[in-house]
Amino acid sequence: MEFNVSTFVLEIINFLVLLWVLQRLFYKPLLKVIADRKQVIEQALAEAKNQQQQAEEKAALYENRQHQWEQEKQLALQTFQQQIDLERKLQLEKLKLELEQERQKAKVTLSLQQQEFQQRVEKQALENGAKFSALLLQQAVGPELELRLFQLLLDKISTFPEVIKQQLIVTGEMDALPQVKVTSAYPLTAEMHQQLEQKLMTLMNRPADVQYHQSEDLIAGLRLDIGAWVLNANLNHELIGFAELDYVSK
Template sequence: MKLDWFTVAAQIGNFLLLLWLLKRFLYRPILAAMAARQQRIAAALAEAQLKAAEAEALQRDYLMRQQELATHRETELARAREEIAAQRQLWLTQARAEVDEARERWWAELVREQQDQRQTLQREASQRLLALARRALRDLGDAELEAHIASALLARLQELDGETRQALAQAARESCAIRTAFPLPESQQQTLTAGLRQLLNADLQPDFRSDPAAPLGITLETPSQRLAWTLDSYLDGFAAELQALIPPGGNNHS
């Protein structure tokens, strides 16, 4: 076992050379790569933690918003329910009022129609009654009846006051006509002419005309005045009285 000091020194040098070479080509690059990778991992972890923190913050924010939304939703729903109930009540009230009004209107219309119908019925009944009377009198009418009517005309003329009779006489002097439904007999014409001359104190020469379409009666016509006695005037007066008896509107709603 011999120790070669030259070899020892050379091996020390060799070892230092190997140390330098490995440090240059092995440890430094490997450690640098590991450090770089660790740095990348640390950066990635830091980024991940940052993102996790952001995600957690977002989640908290989201949950808070969700809670707020739920609370707001409940509040809004309650308010909407109240509004809907109020609106419903309002519309119901309005609908009831409209229905009541329509019913009142309809009832009033119904009553009015009933009254109209009743009045129409009454009017129709009276007109038919009058027409029946008129036809009966016309059927019974003849020259003799006309003579009585002429007497009635003279009686009416006599009932006139002096001034009216004077005006009538003045008008009759210009033109005068006697209209009847049936032709008057000559004697009747002379009697009537004499009666007129006496009552009106005028020399009259009436023109006698007969018209079958004219109502039963006698009419004295002058250019400005007219004096008549006809059955129609009686019936018209009766109709007016009948109409006056029919009430203008009913008050029975049932």
């Protein structure tokens, strides 16, 4: 256990040299690379944190936007639902109106059809009545009725209104010899011919060319055709008039 000054001094120098060498070769480069690595790691961490923050901000933004979209969607759905309800209401009202119109139209059509059917039935009934009457009258008529209808015709000619008489005169003046067609259900006697021609000449103020025809369709009575004028005094015409009377009155 001796103390050696040389060893003491050299050891101090050795340690200082070792310290210098290790500082240059060992600590400095290693601390530098550790610091660089730490810096890189910190940068990466900071970048990652920044990215995470950005991602969180974006996520929050997207969540907010999604929430807004959800609200807008709900609002749009509500508006759409309201529009649908309104449209449905309008369409229902329109449909009700159209249905009402159609119902009214159908009602009117039905009423018209019923009315027409009733008219047709009535007409048919009247026609049938006229036919039955005609059949009945065909069996019941005779010269007496013919004579009486002839008298009725003469009376009718005598009681013509003045206006008609003037027109018949004008019609007769258009021809030199006015044509008069006389149709009867039974043959007329010469006396009856004479009375009729006399009556016609009185009516038209001149003699007429009278032609006589016979038609059983008249059942009984006569028909005079003076130009465009037709004067009926027969049962057939009366029955037809009876059948059509109802329509004329309606």
